[in-house]
Amino acid sequence: MAASGIGVSVRRVEDFRFLTGRGNYTDDINRPNQLHAHILRSPHAHAKIKKIDASKALKGPGVAAVFTGADIEKDQIGGLPCGWLVTDRNGQPMVEPPHPVLVADRTRHVGDQVAVVIAETRAQARDAAELVKIDYDEQVATVGLADATKKGAPLVWDQAPGNICYDWALGDSAVVDAAFKTAAKVAKVDIVNNRLIPNAMEPRAAIGDYDLAKGNYNLYTTSQNPHVIRLLMSAYVLKVSEHKVRVYSPDVGGGFGSKIYHYAEEAIVCWASRKLGRPVKWTADRSESFMSDAHGRDHLTKAEIALDAGGKFLAMRVVTVANMGAYLSTFAPCIPTYLYALLLAGTYTTPAIFCEVKAIFTHTVPVDAYRGAGRPEATYVVERLVDEAARVTGLDVAEIRRRNFIPRDAFPYQTPVVVQYDSGDYQSTLEIALKTADYSGFAARRAESAKRGKLRGLGLSTYIEACGIAPSAVVGSVGARAGLYESGLVRVHPTGSVTILTGSHSHGQGHETTFAQLAAERLGVDFDKIEVVHGDTDKIPFGMGTYGSRSLAVGGSALVKAMDKIIAKGKKIAAHLLEAAEADIEFKDGTFSIAGTDKKKTLAEISGAAYVPHNYPINELEPGLEEQAFYDPTNFTFPGGCHVAEIEIDRDTGVVQLVSFVAVDDVGRVINPMIVEGQVHGGVAQGMGQALLEGCVYDQKTGQLVTGSYMDYTMPRASDLPTLKVSTHNTLCTHNPLGVKGVGEVGAIGSPAAIMNAVHNAVAPFGVTHVEMPATPERVWRALQSAPKAAE
Amino acid sequence: MYAFNYHRAKSVDEAVKLQKSASEGSFLAGGHTLIPTMKQRLAKPSDVIDISGLKELQGISVAGGTVTIGAATRHGDVANSPEVKKAIPALADLAGHIGDPQVRNRGTIGGSLANNDPAADYPAAVLGLGATVHTNKRAIEADKYFKGLFETALEQGEVITKVTFPVAEKAAYMKFPNPASRYALVGVFVAKTKGGVRVAVTGAGPGVFRSADMEKALGASFEADAVASIKVSSKNLNSDIHASADYRAHLVTVMAKRAVAKANS
Numbered sequence A: 001m002a003a004s005g006i007g008v009s010v011r012r013v014e015d016f017r018f019l020t021g022r023g024n025y026t027d028d029i030n031r032p033n034q035l036h037a038h039i040l041r042s043p044h045a046h047a048k049i050k051k052i053d054a055s056k057a058l059k060g061p062g063v064a065a066v067f068t069g070a071d072i073e074k075d076q077i078g079g080l081p082c083g084w085l086v087t088d089r090n091g092q093p094m095v096e097p098p099h100p101v102l103v104a105d106r107t108r109h110v111g112d113q114v115a116v117v118i119a120e121t122r123a124q125a126r127d128a129a130e131l132v133k134i135d136y137d138e139q140v141a142t143v144g145l146a147d148a149t150k151k152g153a154p155l156v157w158d159q160a161p162g163n164i165c166y167d168w169a170l171g172d173s174a175v176v177d178a179a180f181k182t183a184a185k186v187a188k189v190d191i192v193n194n195r196l197i198p199n200a201m202e203p204r205a206a207i208g209d210y211d212l213a214k215g216n217y218n219l220y221t222t223s224q225n226p227h228v229i230r231l232l233m234s235a236y237v238l239k240v241s242e243h244k245v246r247v248y249s250p251d252v253g254g255g256f257g258s259k260i261y262h263y264a265e266e267a268i269v270c271w272a273s274r275k276l277g278r279p280v281k282w283t284a285d286r287s288e289s290f291m292s293d294a295h296g297r298d299h300l301t302k303a304e305i306a307l308d309a310g311g312k313f314l315a316m317r318v319v320t321v322a323n324m325g326a327y328l329s330t331f332a333p334c335i336p337t338y339l340y341a342l343l344l345a346g347t348y349t350t351p352a353i354f355c356e357v358k359a360i361f362t363h364t365v366p367v368d369a370y371r372g373a374g375r376p377e378a379t380y381v382v383e384r385l386v387d388e389a390a391r392v393t394g395l396d397v398a399e400i401r402r403r404n405f406i407p408r409d410a411f412p413y414q415t416p417v418v419v420q421y422d423s424g425d426y427q428s429t430l431e432i433a434l435k436t437a438d439y440s441g442f443a444a445r446r447a448e449s450a451k452r453g454k455l456r457g458l459g460l461s462t463y464i465e466a467c468g469i470a471p472s473a474v475v476g477s478v479g480a481r482a483g484l485y486e487s488g489l490v491r492v493h494p495t496g497s498v499t500i501l502t503g504s505h506s507h508g509q510g511h512e513t514t515f516a517q518l519a520a521e522r523l524g525v526d527f528d529k530i531e532v533v534h535g536d537t538d539k540i541p542f543g544m545g546t547y548g549s550r551s552l553a554v555g556g557s558a559l560v561k562a563m564d565k566i567i568a569k570g571k572k573i574a575a576h577l578l579e580a581a582e583a584d585i586e587f588k589d590g591t592f593s594i595a596g597t598d599k600k601k602t603l604a605e606i607s608g609a610a611y612v613p614h615n616y617p618i619n620e621l622e623p624g625l626e627e628q629a630f631y632d633p634t635n636f637t638f639p640g641g642c643h644v645a646e647i648e649i650d651r652d653t654g655v656v657q658l659v660s661f662v663a664v665d666d667v668g669r670v671i672n673p674m675i676v677e678g679q680v681h682g683g684v685a686q687g688m689g690q691a692l693l694e695g696c697v698y699d700q701k702t703g704q705l706v707t708g709s710y711m712d713y714t715m716p717r718a719s720d721l722p723t724l725k726v727s728t729h730n731t732l733c734t735h736n737p738l739g740v741k742g743v744g745e746v747g748a749i750g751s752p753a754a755i756m757n758a759v760h761n762a763v764a765p766f767g768v769t770h771v772e773m774p775a776t777p778e779r780v781w782r783a784l785q786s787a788p789k790a791a792e
Numbered sequence B: 001m002y003a004f005n006y007h008r009a010k011s012v013d014e015a016v017k018l019q020k021s022a023s024e025g026s027f028l029a030g031g032h033t034l035i036p037t038m039k040q041r042l043a044k045p046s047d048v049i050d051i052s053g054l055k056e057l058q059g060i061s062v063a064g065g066t067v068t069i070g071a072a073t074r075h076g077d078v079a080n081s082p083e084v085k086k087a088i089p090a091l092a093d094l095a096g097h098i099g100d101p102q103v104r105n106r107g108t109i110g111g112s113l114a115n116n117d118p119a120a121d122y123p124a125a126v127l128g129l130g131a132t133v134h135t136n137k138r139a140i141e142a143d144k145y146f147k148g149l150f151e152t153a154l155e156q157g158e159v160i161t162k163v164t165f166p167v168a169e170k171a172a173y174m175k176f177p178n179p180a181s182r183y184a185l186v187g188v189f190v191a192k193t194k195g196g197v198r199v200a201v202t203g204a205g206p207g208v209f210r211s212a213d214m215e216k217a218l219g220a221s222f223e224a225d226a227v228a229s230i231k232v233s234s235k236n237l238n239s240d241i242h243a244s245a246d247y248r249a250h251l252v253t254v255m256a257k258r259a260v261a262k263a264n265s
């Protein structure tokens, strides 16, 4: 193992600049002569725009322009495209409404972008925005998911009767129905996967800088996938040639999915920059982020599971209504379908599963992927069902899981919901987690808590997740309008140092460290001599970016392929220099040698020869040492694990405190254990937020965003968390060269279910069987108030 | 934020004059209420008159059974003051639970009382201890100072200069924080004073209020059990996404019980 190679907790190279304020974020960038944009957003959930009068605003100090939807239409600027087409259960395509970058006639959610005011300063733009007179004709809005499909509910889109975007199904309902008929017991849940607002530390920002001299667009933006933005914006929105557009995503302060999508502001600043001949900058303030970043989750689900007399799962039936918001965000349609229903087998052998998903339009902010994207929702459904199944059968929650796990020797395992798992060891993971969490000592801890007036609960979640969504041909066959490969380029410089260019994008994950470790290990180059470059479409080969915990599994694999090409070429050069047969050359720890001899050349010597080809097999080999690769995975990867949460409820107030949390995750090969631990920590914090604190609230009548700031939207704080006990029990991925699975989302996927199961466990003695997520103090208090039993 | 004129006053008198001559003048102390509202463009003062540095508004002193706190004294200074901790530990404890360290390092007692946010903490201590709010014009008893939602007895041109708190025999504050903002969803201050028991409730209603029932019960027996079955009416209490009026009413009892237990411990 190299000193900074695979398996070493190398300190993150990014942290020096992040922690000392030397990061370079989009808002840190200022272009000479730049103007500032302020977006005027709809104050109404649903309104007709009767008239916009910008004449006063245009006279405001420093104002350069006010543009509206009419200008967008005049310039034939296209709408934001959706990247996934879901076909419904009858073979019909989903309803795919337009998504204009500035709306011309009608607003469809609070925060919808109506006009842009551009001025010399940000303050002037904002001042002038108040002078724009917009005459709205307010309409009744469809807000709540439960009411959206009811007769008479206002339509978000005329072309979507009942506000249905698609009505999709997976599985064989007849087989499932038959299984339910033979069931000894049936367990049911009726649950809410609460809507979340992403809240990355850095709000979104964009600078459009049209270069008049060359006719090129430069976009600086807070994106997780700059090439995807370049493709979508150039081909569908601006309709300009892709080679004339450069998208640059410098340091990005967190994304969690919300920065995957192509947003209107990116196109607006580019278009306006060309029109005005000056750079145009826009930075969201926090309030704007709340009402314009795509939200996450928002499902209503009824699910049931059929069991035999021994507690074996026979079949599962899941009916979900998923909120799309007012428009289809870039990947929205695939989240409650292919990233959700395909996970419903969990870690269990349930032979038959049927799932129906209705995607619904409402007059709310679009909903798309948010850390976990579909998998936390699925995990919550499955793991709550499993605990309910334990309750109705009287089995211990660990025991019912043991009886239903896919056994270690059953891989590759074909689930009834399309996917085939490659590896896993669910029972061992459970046993390790139970031991770490001192499961057998729980009764004593519960008694001790009771003495202090606290109700203690323990909850498990033995979840599965799917990362590195792939292969391209398969995702294409189910509606993806993109490939899901990744690119990598490895450049060995003449003196032997290395630059790695990756199509992945790091916005907090630490790729600059992890990917350098891959190269240190494989090429035997000193860690300090490796630089990782990402986020600039002018520098790096076309890449798909970072989301779905795909960077290492897909992007890392592309780099391995590129490095293997470097090594293969190096062997040829070494064979020439050492006057040996290529087949006799070995490469190890950065050195090419003739097997069994002490004749050798270092990688630096080889690259020197490649760039100064005086003594070089020039007839057979090109000079230089630089290789590129694209990697298209053959399958998803399937991380999994066991999370054990322990909570205490204050009986008098209903406050739930997470007091202990154990995570044993299977993430495949670990490159940097410290980064893995950090990813799990962050994910668990967000999962705890979903379980206990966070919940986007709209006024059900007016569609106003009630949780529009930190005064009302509860983010997790350090004091809400105990010290997390995080470890891994890994089985290797069998189909990528590194054996890696992915760790970016596991924390957020497994933990909400574990915590909510713990809450249910704590209130079970009172006969309470349902507490809604998030388990806020008043909800828990009310559940206890109306409890059927007095307990004890 | 809209443009405004900034003044740094040299005395309270000058501050008052500056305000008088402005079309809409606002005093600025810690700025932790005023500046956020200006940033949101909800407040639009023509002139901002900074009084945070005025010597006459600073300082903490304890003498003759009275704790005196200058209006521009920051929450953090009250929280960490050895004198306050000794004389009225409940007051230091309350100040130490306002907002977060950044807020406590800027926000002032005068600003908090002038603003009288229904979810603010200090009003509970001022009413609960029967303190006196001193201004450049007069001294106002706590019972006459708070007038409901963001309303106080302060008149135009009136500046809070200091607050005097009588030292109580026993006192404690229990706060149930709003999970998002950490202001008081419900906060109860109980004090056993020379003049009798006082119970002040913040967060629950449109403004801080006293509970006569609880005061009576605790007057008879200053024990947690004495208030365990006393429920304030939920009729005029606040209701929002964090807590219904019923739940708030329930929390008042729970916090009162806990405050009494804490005061006795």
Ligand SMILES: Cc1cc2nc3c(=O)[nH]c(=O)nc-3n(C[C@H](O)[C@H](O)[C@H](O)COP(=O)(O)OP(=O)(O)OC[C@H]3O[C@@H](n4cnc5c(N)ncnc54)[C@H](O)[C@@H]3O)c2cc1C
Pocket: B026, B027, B028, B029, B030, B031, B032, B033, B034, B035, B036, B051, B071, B072, B097, B098, B099, B100, B103, B106, B107, B108, B109, B110, B111, B112, B113, B114, B115, B117, B119, B120, B121, B122, B158, B159, B160, B161, B181, B182, B183, B184
């Ligand atoms: C994130 C955050 C969290 C917070 N959490 C809490 C909390 O948990 N509990 C809580 O109680 N508060 C909380 N606050 C409010 C905080 O305590 C404020 O500091 C306080 O309410 C106002 O004090 P200030 O000195 O900042 O006043 P400023 O903002 O400067 O002024 C507020 C108002 O009072 C007037 N004023 C100021 N001083 C005087 C004076 N001497 N005489 C007359 N008028 C005056 C000003 O003109 C202005 O109208 C929080 C604030 C923030 C930003």
